[in-house]
Amino acid sequence: MDPSFDDVWAECEDLFVQARQRLAALKSPQPPHVVQASVNALFRTTHTLKGMAGMLGFPRFSQAAHRMEDIFDLMRQGRLRSTDSLIETLEAGIQALESGLTELRRGRPEPEDYLHAIRRQLGELEALARPSEGAVLDLxxxxxxxxxxxxxxxxxxxxxxxxxxxxxxxxxxxxxxxxxxxxxxxxxxxxxxxxxxxxxxxxxxxxxxxxxxxxxxxxxxxxxxxxxxxxxxxxxxxxxxxxxxxxxxxPASLKADPGPLVAPPAPGPAPVASHSPAALPLDAEVLRLPAQRVDALEARLMTVAQVRDSASLALRETQDPGLARPMAMMGEIEAGLLEVQKALLQMRMVKVESLFQRIEPMVRALSRDMGKPVRLTFQGGDLELERSLLGRLTEPFLHLVRNALDHGLESPEERSAQGKAETGSLKISASQRGRNLRFDLRDDGRGFDLARIEARGLAMGLLKDGQIHSVEDLHRLALEPGFSTKERASQISGRGVGMDVVRAEVEGMGGDIQISSEPRRGSLVRLSLPLSRAVIACLKVRCGQQTFGVPLNHVLRVQSSLAPVHGGGRIEVLGRDLPMESLQACLGLSEPSGGQQFFVVLRQQGAAAESGLDLALGVDEVAGRVELLLRSLPELAHAPGIMGGSLQEDGVLWVLDPEAVMGLAMDSLMKRVADV
Amino acid sequence: MSESRLLLHARAAGRAFLLPVSELREVVPGSPVTPIPSGPPGIQGVVLHHGEFLPVLDWGVVVGDPDHAAPPAVLAVLRPRLGLPLEGLAGTVEAPEGGLNDPPAEDAWGPILAGLCRLGNQDLPVLDPDRLLALLHRLRKAR
CATH class of the missing domain: 3.30.70.260 (ACT domain)
Incomplete structure (x- = not known):
């Protein structure tokens, strides 16, 4: 692919993001002028896509974009009502164009008709908008x-x-x-x-x-x-x-039958000019920057921060009380630098919500086409991931969703017969776990057919006859290249080039995929992706000469005790007797001989009080709360229990990976028991 | 001469050695290394390089000579993003025609060398970054 067109591809991707957001916004009641502005913007977007496709030499894509542009033109002229089914068709059309573009970028040939799947709906819309007997109402x-x-x-x-x-x-x-x-x-x-x-x-x-x-x-x-x-x-x-x-x-006669026009807003409070939080500023200028420029700016900023740290150190060493004001100003510079770093980081990040927006229309369309009603829920849309990951994640997610609907969820009749609700459930959640962003896709369908996977594995020579294969092995087998239990390809999935591609893509991002399921209860596909940078709120603690950050989302409570406690002891927290381990013991550092009096109570993220593991981590001192820019450690420098670090005035502050630290603490406690 | 035949002539852990220039990202002035609590063996810590953490090799662990973990004068950054602390640089030399000789079996650097290169009247070890990374992985696994 010609690299000189990279900017054009990237701009097309941005246009699709904007189109999806605007279509999503149209689903909720909006003042008429806001609807009109969104439709105008969508019209311009498809017009631009048409031109870009022509420039890239893809005439069929250009034709398909032109057809979508025509539909938006009919909407903006008021000749088509903005209804749920219309928006759904348009979402499917935008999704088809976007998927088509991804395929083109991979060097695949152009299909005959990008909008094949919604051709019937588009034809109906065009027929509906056609003026009857040439008469056009003009007031x-x-x-x-x-x-x-x-x-x-x-x-x-x-x-x-x-x-x-x-x-x-x-x-x-x-x-x-x-x-x-x-x-x-x-x-x-x-x-x-x-x-x-x-x-x-x-x-x-x-x-x-x-x-x-x-x-x-x-x-x-x-x-x-x-x-x-x-x-x-x-x-x-x-x-x-x-x-x-x-x-x-x-005239009243016209009001009674207004014909195909944009639907008026639902009755209710007077329309307001402000947009919903999800809506785009309609005339926001978008700057496109090469990522290298942001990299260079970040590196330069880091150098400035290092100079500031040196200056701050030099000021402190003079120990002149008259320098209190300059020291305070240094603090302001520090805060300002963190703000700029955060803003730079923000440029690279997008909300997980935008990934969800890509998935939702597809689930709805599949649900309808396959006759399997599904209740789709999302969680964690406010979390952020790097923009570069978003593009790479979309296809794997779409495949997983297709799989869940095609293979996982049963038909309504089958579900009824099993005593399940006719409507299936698909939950997609995102959460931050240590240095990873975790995505869980859960369905309440039939689960993986492990007997069939085993038979297929034997037939393919991936398993040996006569051996016992664990449930984990069999689930893992579904991720092997070319593995498919479908004898013949279905239109939706099961083409034998799915889960292995998902696995390759996720592992290519430094991530990991795990699957598990229970017969007739459902399946869970879990993707973990490493975060290279993030801004996180931490509790600052000290152990010996070293300062650490504990991500606040895992901190249940901070507690002190009058008498020092040694690692391996127990402390009472809110009436519960919890095991205590010293942070030094977890990290292989020398433990304080006199015990510790400060404890950070950790809880597994998302765990309920009755089921989750709580543990008290002993530290020498609690130094307050801090918000910092986390940089992950490269693989070669990976250290157990450390998620990454952040450059601070007094050196690098290491940020703990709470879940890993809890694991290390449990290992250490077990070792203590074994040694007794 | 092509870049692939150019060798960096440097000194580390008390020994002169050669490193193919094609394996280098850049050479930068040394800066204090921050140790990582419970960090992996063979890595003495990290420095900040272009806004990211760069692992720095611990020659002491790798070549079995714990006396040479002094602050580096210069850092050679390898393509797989690993910093080699250097005591000094002599410049670059052209790789002579002919192959490399095997290092003696008792050479502590043996596991990380591509071989010995005859330059003038001396045999200089030529570092093989792939073997170095493989050794680091072995050290980590053995922990």
């Missing part, structure tokens, strides 16, 4: 404007005027007089302010026959009313607001 005559101005409206603006009036929204006119030198900036500013209060349909130049200087404009805004203060108009700009069209003047 622009209701605008209180001179005929020559009405003629200036484009076809799109006319359809929008008609659509909003049928939806019962008045059209306001905003006239302003702008200075010749600054009119472009001012017009943009006022247009944005008006767009925030309603749907900006048109900006028309006005010809004024008086002796006033400047340029005159009329903005057509669909909104129940406009707030003058919110329009950001200067006093000398002669703002005037007038109602240009009243929806009450629309």
């Amino acid at each position: 622009t005559a209701l605008l209180d404007l001179p005929p020559d101005m009405l003629k200036a409206l484009s076809e799109y603006e006319r359809t929008r005027v008609t659509a909003v009036l049928l939806a019962g929204i008045p059209i306001q006119g905003v006239s302003v007089r702008l200075d010749l030198a600054t009119f472009d900036d001012r017009l943009r500013s006022i247009s944005e302010a008006a767009g925030a209060q309603g749907e900006l349909i048109s900006t028309l130049p006005l010809e004024m026959h008086d002796d006033r200087d400047g340029l005159f404009f009329l903005l057509l805004v669909a909104a129940p009313a406009l707030e003058t203060d919110g329009l950001d108009v200067l006093p000398e700009e002669n703002l005037e607001i007038m109602e240009l069209a009243d929806p009450d003047r629309v």
Whole structure:
């Protein structure tokens, strides 16, 4: 693949992300002008994709993007209602284009029709939007404007005027007089302010026959009313607001049957201009930067931080009380540097939610096509992962989801016969476990057919006859290259090139995949991926001369005792008698001879109090809470119990991997018992 | 001459040796090494390199000479992201024609060498990074 097109591929990926987010936002009730802006943006996105595909030399992709663009055009003209089924079809279309693009990037040939799976639905939509007998409803005559101005409206603006009036929204006119030198900036500013209060349909130049200087404009805004203060108009700009069209003047016969138009918002509280948290800022400028630039900036920042540390050390060594103020300023610089580091890290990170957004439409479509109703739940969408991992994870996830629906979940009839609910369950959760981001995909289906896996393994020569094969071995076998229990390929999965590809992709990211299942109770596929960098909140503790960070999400409680306790002892925490092990013993460092009086009570993340393992970790001192930039240790330097480190003023602060430390503590406690 | 025939002539753990330049990422000034609690054998700790932790070799463990774990003057960064602390650099030399000779069986560096290279009137050991990494993995497994 020509590397000079890397930017184009990357931009296409961004466009798909934006398209998915906008489609997801359309599923919840929005003010009409927000819906319209989203549809406009989707129209532009597919238009851009069409052009890019042409540039890359993929004519069939370009045709498919053009077809999607046409559907968005029909929506923005108000000729298609924004319904759940329409959004679902559009999501499937965007997903098909995105998958197609991934295949093209891998060097696969173009398919005949990227939108094959939704061809029927697209045809129905196009037929639905076709005007009957050529008649197109046009209500622009209701605008209180001179005929020559009405003629200036484009076809799109006319359809929008008609659509909003049928939806019962008045059209306001905003006239302003702008200075010749600054009119472009001012017009943009006022247009944005008006767009925030309603749907900006048109900006028309006005010809004024008086002796006033400047340029005159009329903005057509669909909104129940406009707030003058919110329009950001200067006093000398002669703002005037007038109602240009009243929806009450629309003939009742038309209101009763508005035809295929954008659905009005659900009745309820008055629409507000603010977007839901998930929505994109509509006109946010997106900067694309080569990752190397961010790398170089991070390295430079690190050098600056090191200089700051040296300066801070030099100041401290002078021990001059008059330097208290400069020392405090050093603290401010430190805080500022951490903020910049976090911001840089943020540039590389995306929320796990965006991965979930890719999966959801596919599950719904598969569920419908296979006739297997499924309740899909997500957890941990707020966690973050590196953008580079997101792209690599999507395909493996889609395959796992396909597998779960195709092989895992039973038909409603089969589930009923087994006493299960007809609707199956698929839960996808993300959690941070030590230095890993863990994804669990659980279904409540039939589980892996281990007898069949064993038979297939024997037939393929992967297992030896007469030997006992453990449940773990058999599950692991499903991840071997070319392994499939399906005699013939199904359209959905079972093509023999699935789980091994998932495993290769996950291991290629330095991760690990494990599967387990129980007959008739379901399956669990667990992916663990290492995080190279993250900002985490830690409890700072000291042992000897060394400082450590304990991730706060594992800390249940911090406790002290009057009498020192030695490793291997027990302490009472909230009425429970817990085993105590010294952190030094866990890490192979020399233990304090006098015991320890401070304890960090650790709990396995996500474990319930009654079932989880709690353990008290003895430390010499608790030094407070700190938020830090974690850098993971490379494989060659991997140390048990250490997740990574963070550069601090007084050197590297090692961040503990709580789950690994709990394991080390248990090993150490067992060893103590064995030695007695 | 092609880069693949160029050798870095350096000194570490009290001994002069050669290293193919093609195996190097870069050579940087040495900086204090931060030890890792319960870190793996053969790694004395890490330094920060381009914003990431870089493991630094512990010659003492690898070649069995614990007296040579002094702060490095220079750090040679290998392609697989491992820092070799060096006592000094003599420059680069062109690999002579002909193959390498086997090191003597009792040479403590034997497991990490590609062989001995005859330069002038002396035999200099040529480090093999792949063998070095394999040794580090063996040390870790044996822990």
